[in-house]
């Protein structure tokens with residue numbers, strides 16, 4: 508069971524040498540560190556050539572590193588029609604170039620609820636997401652779109668929101684950021700074995716047993732206020748009970764990827780990898 512999860516970082520490891528640097532250097536460094544997954548942080552914009560994508564893909568294949576993409580932050584499924592044009596292009600570009608680079612999963616922040624209840628934004632958001640997923644399928648761009656669970660209550664991205672997206676739109680599955688789910692409560696809840704257990708059971712009931720074998724997880728320490736997420740922290744400096752969470756994942760025989768975006772990302776990824784192996 509030690510290989511149940513691939514561990515890695517969101518963005519280049521901090522220890523990536525300056526030469527060759529870039530994404531190729533980051534993939535090499537993930538391999539050097541004994542990690543097995545990397546999420547490319549295309550968080551400002553998607554600016555990459557098809558040639559560069561081909562190089563990334565072959566390097567990752569050679570070193571057996573699993574790739575995913577973090578799409579630009581400025582995506583909002585609930586934007587005005589006018590803003591949606593650019594939001595949509597960012598998501599579709601991340602998927603297209605990501606697929607060329609060998610990434611299988613495209614993570615994105617679903618957007619803002621603008622303080623209105625789910626029944627007021629659900630229709631348009633599902634319609635837009637389904638439009639993207641359908642077009643990717645038509646163009647034979649085989650990726651899983653992963654709306655992320657978000658750390659603030661004002662954002663679309665509760666566990667239930669992301670499960671609902673998956674149930675409504677084929678080709679969509681959640682990116683489970685458990686630190687965000689903990690911070691989202693604003694009161695320290697969602698941090699016990701019982702609560703993580705409930706999440707996993709809810710996930711399984713919504714998406715089936717097989718979906719538990721391909722989880723895409725973000726995990727870091729986190730600082731929060733009553734409104735939710737403030738910033739990411741190193742695991743050992745935060746109150747996140749990550750060992751309890753890893754135990755629950757192990758008990759339920761979950762598998763997939765766990766990616767770390769703490770300020771000491773590769774150290775924490777290695778810490779989690781070791782903790783999981785010891786279970």
Ligand SMILES: [Zn+2]
Pocket residue numbers: 577615616655
């Ligand atoms: Zn994110």
